[in-house]
Each structure stands twice: as C-alpha cells, then as structure tokens.
Amino acid sequence: MNSNFDYTVIDRILEDIGCEQKHTIALLQAIQEHYHYLPAEIFPYLAKKIGTSEAIIYGTATFYENFSLEPKGKYVIKVCDGTACHVRRSIPVLNALRGELGLSETKCTDDELLFTVETVSCLGACGLAPAITVNGKVYPSMTPDKAKELIKTLKEEAAAE
Amino acid sequence: MIKTRTELQEYRESCLAGLNAQKCRVLICAGTGCVAGGSIDIYNRIIELCKKQGLDTQIVLEKHVDHEGIGVKKSGCHGFCEMGPLVKIEPYGYLYTKVKIEDCEEIVEKTILHAEPVERLFYKDKEGIAYEKQFDIPFYKKQSRTVLDECGQIDADSIDEYIAFGGYSAFEKALFDMSSEQICEQIEFSKLRGRGGGGFPAGVKWKQVLAQKVTPKYVVCNGDEGDPGAFMDRSIMEGNPHRMLEGMMIAGIATKASEGYIYVRDEYPLAVARLKNAISQAKALGLLGEKILGTSFSFDIHINRGAGAFVCGEGSALTASIEGKRGMPRVKRHRTVSRGLFEKPTVLNNVETYANVPFIVEKGVDWYRGIGTESSPGTKAFAITGNINNTGLIEVPMGTTLREIIFDIGGGIKGGKKFKAVQIGGPSGGCLTEEHLDMPLDFDSLSKAGAMIGSGGLVVMDEDTCMVEVARFFMNFTQNESCGKCTPCREGTKRMLEILQNIVDGKGKDGDIELLLELSETVSSNALCGLGKSAPNPVISTIKYFRDEYEAHIYDKRCPTGTCQKLKRFVIDPELCKGCSLCARNCPVGAITGQVKSPFTIDQEKCIKCGACMSGCKFKAIKEEF
Numbered sequence: 131m132n133s134n135f136d137y138t139v140i141d142r143i144l145e146d147i148g149c150e151q152k153h154t155i156a157l158l159q160a161i162q163e164h165y166h167y168l169p170a171e172i173f174p175y176l177a178k179k180i181g182t183s184e185a186i187i188y189g190t191a192t193f194y195e196n197f198s199l200e201p202k203g204k205y206v207i208k209v210c211d212g213t214a215c216h217v218r219r220s221i222p223v224l225n226a227l228r229g230e231l232g233l234s235e236t237k238c239t240d241d242e243l244l245f246t247v248e249t250v251s252c253l254g255a256c257g258l259a260p261a262i263t264v265n266g267k268v269y270p271s272m273t274p275d276k277a278k279e280l281i282k283t284l285k286e287e288a289a290a291e
Numbered sequence: 292m293i294k295t296r297t298e299l300q301e302y303r304e305s306c307l308a309g310l311n312a313q314k315c316r317v318l319i320c321a322g323t324g325c326v327a328g329g330s331i332d333i334y335n336r337i338i339e340l341c342k343k344q345g346l347d348t349q350i351v352l353e354k355h356v357d358h359e360g361i362g363v364k365k366s367g368c369h370g371f372c373e374m375g376p377l378v379k380i381e382p383y384g385y386l387y388t389k390v391k392i393e394d395c396e397e398i399v400e401k402t403i404l405h406a407e408p409v410e411r412l413f414y415k416d417k418e419g420i421a422y423e424k425q426f427d428i429p430f431y432k433k434q435s436r437t438v439l440d441e442c443g444q445i446d447a448d449s450i451d452e453y454i455a456f457g458g459y460s461a462f463e464k465a466l467f468d469m470s471s472e473q474i475c476e477q478i479e480f481s482k483l484r485g486r487g488g489g490g491f492p493a494g495v496k497w498k499q500v501l502a503q504k505v506t507p508k509y510v511v512c513n514g515d516e517g518d519p520g521a522f523m524d525r526s527i528m529e530g531n532p533h534r535m536l537e538g539m540m541i542a543g544i545a546t547k548a549s550e551g552y553i554y555v556r557d558e559y560p561l562a563v564a565r566l567k568n569a570i571s572q573a574k575a576l577g578l579l580g581e582k583i584l585g586t587s588f589s590f591d592i593h594i595n596r597g598a599g600a601f602v603c604g605e606g607s608a609l610t611a612s613i614e615g616k617r618g619m620p621r622v623k624r625h626r627t628v629s630r631g632l633f634e635k636p637t638v639l640n641n642v643e644t645y646a647n648v649p650f651i652v653e654k655g656v657d658w659y660r661g662i663g664t665e666s667s668p669g670t671k672a673f674a675i676t677g678n679i680n681n682t683g684l685i686e687v688p689m690g691t692t693l694r695e696i697i698f699d700i701g702g703g704i705k706g707g708k709k710f711k712a713v714q715i716g717g718p719s720g721g722c723l724t725e726e727h728l729d730m731p732l733d734f735d736s737l738s739k740a741g742a743m744i745g746s747g748g749l750v751v752m753d754e755d756t757c758m759v760e761v762a763r764f765f766m767n768f769t770q771n772e773s774c775g776k777c778t779p780c781r782e783g784t785k786r787m788l789e790i791l792q793n794i795v796d797g798k799g800k801d802g803d804i805e806l807l808l809e810l811s812e813t814v815s816s817n818a819l820c821g822l823g824k825s826a827p828n829p830v831i832s833t834i835k836y837f838r839d840e841y842e843a844h845i846y847d848k849r850c851p852t853g854t855c856q857k858l859k860r861f862v863i864d865p866e867l868c869k870g871c872s873l874c875a876r877n878c879p880v881g882a883i884t885g886q887v888k889s890p891f892t893i894d895q896e897k898c899i900k901c902g903a904c905m906s907g908c909k910f911k912a913i914k915e916e917f
Contacts, residue, residue, distance in 0.1 A: 150615075151615045154616075155598055156596070189617055193619075193774075197598060212520055213520040213676070213717070217752060217756060218677070252519035252520065252521075253558055255327065257676065257683055259676065268327035270324070
C-alpha cells in the first residue's frame with residue numbers, strides 16, 4: 131500500500147457511507163467527487179475494508195461509464211449526443227471544442243489538465259438541444275461558434291485565478 | 292412529527308390555510324431547461340423586488356398565518372421548455388414566456404402589485420396571436436395533465452404545499468381504510484400498465500409480490516431513464532417528487548414491503564437533490580420511518596445514483612447495480628417478484644407508474660379507466676423533441692394520435708419542413724411514418740406497428756434527416772451500451788454497426804440489407820435481456836419504411852438527404868471558377884488539378900470530402916452535390 135497516499139479522506143467517506151458491498155458504487159462516486167477521478171491506491175484499500183477482492187471493485191469501477199481512472203481537467207465539458215441533440219447537430223459542436231483544444235476521441239484531456247471533453251448519451255435537456263455541460267452547468271442551444279467563445283471565456287477565467 | 296390520522300388531517304388543514312393566505316403565487320420554473328436559461332436569477336430578483344415593496348414572500352404553511360402574502364416559488368418543469376424561462380402567476384393564470392431578468396421589475400409592479408398582465412411576455416403563435424392564460428395556449432389545451440398536473444403548480448421543495456394540494460391523502464386512505472389485498476386488486480382492476488416501456492400490468496406484479504412468504508420485501512423505483520430523448524421521469528422527480536414517493540409507499544403497504552430504493556441516473560443531479568429533500572421532509576413529518584402514523588406499517592426509502600450504464604434500466608441489471616455490483620442482467624431463472632433485489636421479493640416499477648398510483652387509490656378504478664383506451668387506460672407523458680416547433684414535455688390520454696401530438700400540441704415541424712418520421716421508444720423502439728399519423732398511440736397498437744412506447748421519448752425528424760444515419764446512430768448507442776455478457780448482443784450489435792457504418796461511408800455492398808435483417812433476427816431472438824432483444828428495432832423499422840434510402844446509399848452511392856458527409860461530391864462550377872488555384876493548394880490530398888486562370892477540377896476518386904476547398908473558395912465556385 132502506498133504510504134504517501136492520504137487515506138484519511140477515504141476513511142471519512144467510508145464512515146459516512148458504510149463499507150458493505152452494496153455501498154461500493156456510492157463509495158466510488160464519493161471518492162471520484164473528491165479527486166475528480168479514482169486514484170489507483172484506493173482499490174486495495176477499499177477491497178480490504180469491504181472484505182472483497184480488488185478485482186471485484188476494479189470490475190465495478192471499469193464497468194460504469196462515469197468512473198475515470200485517469201485524472202480529468204479542471205473543466206469537464208460534456209457534449210450531449212442524445213437523439214434530440216444529434217438531430218439538432220451536436221457533432222459540429224463537439225468537433226469545434228476538440229479542434230479548439232487540440233483534443234480527439236482518444237485524447238480527452240489536455241496536457242495542462244485544464245479541459246476534458248467527453249460525450250454523454252443524454253443529459254435529459256432535450257428541449258435545449260444541442261446542449262453541453264461544463265462542470266454540471268448546462269449551456270443550451272450550442273453552435274460551433276458559441277463553443278469556441280465559451281472556451282475563450284473559460285481560459286480567461288482560469289488565467290485570472 | 293405527525294402521529295395519528297387526525298393529526299395528519301389537521302396538518303393538511305393548516306397547510307391549506309397557509310396556501311390560501313398567499314393572495315398571489317409566482318411560480319418560476321426551476322426544471323433543468325429553465326434553470327439553464329437563468330430562472331434561478333429571476334427567482335432571486337423577484338424575491339428581492341417583492342421585499343423592497345414590503346411584501347411577505349416567506350409564508351410558512353405549517354404555521355398559523357394571520358396575514359396575507361405572496362408565494363414566490365421554484366416549481367417543477369412546466370413542460371414548455373422551448374419557451375423558457377417560464378413564469379406563471381396564480382390566481383390569474385398568466386404564463387410569461389422567455390422571461391429575462393430585466394422583465395422582473397415590470398412583473399412585480401404590474402402583475403404582483405396590481406393584478407395587471409405584462410402582455411409582451413405572453414406566448415404568441417405563428418400568426419402572432421397572444422395567449423394570456425396558460426391553458427389557452429394550443430400546446431397545453433390539447434393535453435390532459437394528470438400525473439404532471441402539479442409539476443409547475445407547486446413548490447417542488449415543499450412537502451407542505453404537496454399536502455395542501457391533497458398530497459398523501461391516497462396514502463392515508465391506503466394505510467387506514469384498505470387492506471393490502473384491496474390495494475393490489477384496485478391497481479389490477481385499474482389496468483395500470485408499466486410506464487417504463489414493457490406495459491406489464493402493475494397490479495398483477497404487486498399481487499405476486501404480496502403472495503411471497505419471504506421477508507424483507509422491497510419496492511424499487513426505476514428512475515434510470517436512459518433513453519436519449521426522454522425526460523418525463525426526470526420532470527416528475529424534479530417537479531413533484533412526493534407524488535412518486537407516495538406511490539412507492541402505497542406499493543409498500545400493498546405488498547407488505549419494508550424498504551424502498553430509488554435508482555436515479557447520475558446525469559440528473561437536480562432530481563437527486565429534490566428526492567433527497569423530499570425523503571428527509573417525509574421522515575421529519577413521520578410519513579416515513581417506524582410505525583407510521585401509529586400503525587404497524589414501517590417503511591423507509593433510499594436513493595441510489597447510477598453511474599452511467601444504460602443497461603441498468605433493465606430490471607436485473609438495476610438490482611445488481613443497487614447491490615454494488617457490475618450492472619449486468621442475469622439469466623432469469625427466478626423472476627424479480629420472487630427473487631429480485633438482494634435475492635428477496637421485489638416490486639420494480641418506473642417513476643411514472645408510481646406517480647399514477649395515488650390517483651387510482653384516491654379517485655378509483657372507474658375514474659381511471661374512463662381515461663385513455665380500453666386496454667391501455669390512463670394518460671402517458673411524452674417528451675417531444677427533435678425537429679419540432681414546441682419541444683417539451685406533454686401528457687395526453689393513451690390513444691391520442693401522433694398527428695394531434697406533433698401538429699396540434701407540438702406546433703408542427705420546425706422551419707416549415709415536411710414531416711418524415713418519428714422515432715418512438717428510443718434506441719429500443721422503431722420509427723413511425725406518415726402512414727401512422729392517425730394511429731392511436733397505446734401499448735398494443737404500437738407493438739403491432741413494430742414500435743413501442745418505451746419510456747415515451749418522441750424524436751421528430753424532418754425531410755432532411757437521413758434514416759440510415761439514424762439507424763447507425765442508434766446502433767452505435769446500443770453497441771456502446773451493450774454490457775458484453777451475452778454473445779448475440781455483444782458481437783451482433785458490433786457487426787451490425789460495422790455494416791451500417793460502411794453504408795453511410797459509401798462502402799455498402801449488395802446483400803448488406805439482407806445481412807442486416809438476418810443479424811437482427813439472430814440478435815433479437817437470442818440476446819439475454821431487453822437491451823439486446825430490442826437493439827435491432829431501429830434497423831428493422833427503418834429498412835421496412837425507408838428501404839429506398841438504404842438502396843440509394845448502397846447502389847447509387849448517394850445520400851438522398853445530403854446528410855452523409857462521405858457520400859457528398861464536391862464539384863467546381865466552371866462558370867464561377869476564376870482559376871486562382873487556392874483550392875488546389877488547400878486540398879490535403881492533391882485531388883484538385885488545373886491550369887491557373889482556367890477552371891479547376893476535382894478528382895472524385897482521390898477526394899476525401901473534407902470540404903477544405905469549399906470553405907476556402909472566395910468565388911463560391913465549389914458546390915456540394917448529393
């Protein structure tokens with residue numbers, strides 16, 4: 131076990147939620163909310179606490195789309211490509227974002243760890259199609275130009291901090 | 292803490308008195324759509340302005356009120372998302388659309404203080420006719436909002452308002468006046484059918500769970516509304532969470548269950564927050580917990596957030612996910628009613644199904660069967676999206692025709708284009724075309740037409756939509772979401788997607804359509820769960836109704852709607868070309884050649900259809916052909 135890793139965060143989460151197998155997903159969610167991804171160190175630790183194998187926990191974490199084993203950027207941009215957004219042209223918005231940030235389907239996060247661009251199958255904001263979210267905030271009726279403008283604003287915001 | 296039935300009735304009276312003390316109620320839509328449009332800022336601004344005028348906006352319903360005030364509320368989704376942010380003002384019934392922060396002052400001054408309308412904020416139709424009252428607007432007029440009725444009418448964060456509007460009285464009736472058997476029977480006689488897609492009679496399911504001897508039993512609510520283009524369950528959870536909780540609690544009494552679980556998509560953070568709040572309010576009042584209202588009935592409800600797996604909408608995958616495991620469906624040697632969650636008897640229904648329950652208990656079987664059709668009574672909420680004028684959430688009686696939904700309520704196709712098809716039931720459903728416009732929408736007539744109601748997403752497509760691309764899009768979705776447990780689904784969807792991708796890329800071959808149909812047959816008859824069994828539906832139905840489009844792609848290498856990028860042809864108009872050679876220099880593959888000052892040409896064999904030539908041409912001499 132990695133001695134440099136701060137397990138007090140994990141302990142607090144375990145105390146909050148519980149440490150039975152049925153809590154696995156809630157635990158992983160809470161850990162991801164804290165770190166914005168799932169650090170490798172947590173798997174043996176959780177397995178011991180829950181009393182199951184590391185493989186079971188790892189299997190659960192990799193099964194679900196929303197868990198990430200890689201660190202994500204400061205701004206996580208989710209482009210909705212649900213049916214409604216798709217027919218209202220979400221792909222050009224996605225391409226504009228990726229083009230602006232030098233990202234691709236396989237490279238979702240930039241090297242400065244500032245932006246992550248990913249697609250989701252439906253945000254349920256179909257009335258606002260095409261929609262994207264940045265760290266959970268919904269931006270409605272996007273166009274490639276609006277997307278570029280948004281990146282500019284976010285970059286300025288990050289630089290100002 | 293309410294301890295007896297009488298106390299609950301007294302509590303309801305005092306909530307109602309508090310509600311009546313609000314001489315004016317301002318309902319600002321705080322559904323996901325309107326929030327994104329800035330409705331929270333509008334809410335804060337109106338409160339600020341009311342305070343400046345010395346108006347009380349903080350009437351607490353449960354306390355004795357001796358003065359009048361204004362109710363400024365964050366309500367659930369009004370449904371008319373296209374026109375958001377929406378502000379509704381009662382008792383006048385005014386509905387203001389596309390409200391901006393600058394409009395707040397006028398709203399407070401005119402409407403709140405002087406009961407006058409702000410006419411410029413009324414909805415106007417295509418002919419420019421303004422509608423002052425919400426229920427005069429064609430979008431609402433043809434609807435019959437029952438389950439969604441209180442979404443937009445009440446404060447979604449207040450149990451007191453829900454109680455003032457008669458909430459938890461069905462629960463009260465079920466708890467004190469009915470036996471478990473009577474409730475199950477009533478639900479069975481009402482012919483309430485599962486709103487999640489399957490259409491299985493809810494009462495039959497409940498009876499089977501009641502008959503189980505094993506304890507504990509569970510009541511599970513499927514709020515994993517994953518179909519892209521569907522958001523009615525989200526709106527119920529966000530807009531009127533108590534209605535659904537009440538339905539689950541009644542299911543608890545009916546089946547003698549002790550615990551409830553709600554499985555909600557992680558993509559719906561607002562729904563999670565509102566449900567959490569609703570549960571803690573119900574606990575604080577003593578409507579959830581041990582020995583509720585002094586009876587022997589104990590019931591508690593938990594929330595589980597999904598983690599982004601569409602397959603978890605399938606019953607056994609959903610229960611596996613609540614148990615903390617990979618959300619994979621299992622071979623059903625035992626049904627969920629006998630061995631579901633934690634291997635115990637489980638009632639599993641969808642959000643909208645539970646939300647129907649309190650009405651049936653309260654108003655009775657005859658009332659319920661009076662709505663909708665003989666075999667599918669009641670109403671159904673639909674999310675209408677895509678190329679349509681009035682995007683939003685609607686509720687109509689079962690048996691309403693597509694034409695009424697799309698043209699009367701939905702206001703027709705966007706941009707005056709022609710209707711082509713509507714995809715119903717998401718990636719598991721099929722498409723319906725012009726010939727189905729007058730067909731009544733209910734469980735049975737849809738399955739006859741090769742589609743399904745699914746959860747109720749209606750994605751409208753206009754004449755510019757390529758149906759082959761739509762089929763590819765859905766196959767891409769199901770292929771991504773296939774959990775990989777069974778071979779027919781894992782491999783079959785992959786092969787089908789490859790073929791569809793080839794067709795839209797212009798690499799389709801003779802025999803592809805037949806192969807797709809053969810694979811569809813194999814996958815749908817052999818896959819383990821509903822996801823796989825229904826995955827080929829969009830392909831089968833698009834081939835059935837739009838075979839000519841497939842053939843155009845495969846044999847003529849042409850996309851009739853010009854959607855498929857790889858099938859476009861870029862050509863240079865020799866009349867307009869000045870021979871500047873810019874396009875030849877822009878072309879990444881050297882497909883453009885010619886002599887300077889005379890027209891250039893594009894070699895279609897080499898062209899990769901990137902469009903760089905066209906966007907760079909100063910003389911607009913390059914055109915797309917399809």
